Amino acid sequence: MLSELRKGDVVAVWKLDRLTRSLKDLLHIMEAIKNAGAAFKSITEQIDTTSPGGQMMMQIVGSFAEFERAMIKERTSAGLKTARAEGRIGGRRPKLTNEQKLETLRLIKNGEKTASDIARLFNVHRKTISRLLLKNGSLTEQLDKITGHF
Numbered sequence: 001m002l003s004e005l006r007k008g009d010v011v012a013v014w015k016l017d018r019l020t021r022s023l024k025d026l027l028h029i030m031e032a033i034k035n036a037g038a039a040f041k042s043i044t045e046q047i048d049t050t051s052p053g054g055q056m057m058m059q060i061v062g063s064f065a066e067f068e069r070a071m072i073k074e075r076t077s078a079g080l081k082t083a084r085a086e087g088r089i090g091g092r093r094p095k096l097t098n099e100q101k102l103e104t105l106r107l108i109k110n111g112e113k114t115a116s117d118i119a120r121l122f123n124v125h126r127k128t129i130s131r132l133l134l135k136n137g138s139l140t141e142q143l144d145k146i147t148g149h150f
Helices: 023-035 052-085 098-109 115-122 126-135 137-147
Strands: 010-013 039-042
Touching: 023 039, 023 052, 039 052, 098 115, 098 126, 115 126
Parallel strands: 010 039
Antiparallel strands: none
């Protein structure tokens, strides 16, 4: 967009954070717009850089937006740290419970069902079963202890 700007053009955005995430980038973009002889308008913040007051407001709003992002990042990090300390982890919940995983390993080890059969049984994708078989040595050991195979 910046390479296509001509004198008299106006770059309009809904909100400043839709244009850039940092004040440094915002200032560089604003400089490029100014050098092209174009203007800038932010609809939500009602900033219009065709006037000196609008230019000042754009810089102030940009500073506050960057401050707000930094605060959100800090709060998010603190929340994640607290959650980890309480034993919670992020990410998607496991498709299978530990009991279902053990049952899967038992059924396959005993030759009672195929991985595809188990995937249909637990309503999961076949790859979920394949990954379980590849990476869960500890569950295999648990199964051996339960079934008496050492």
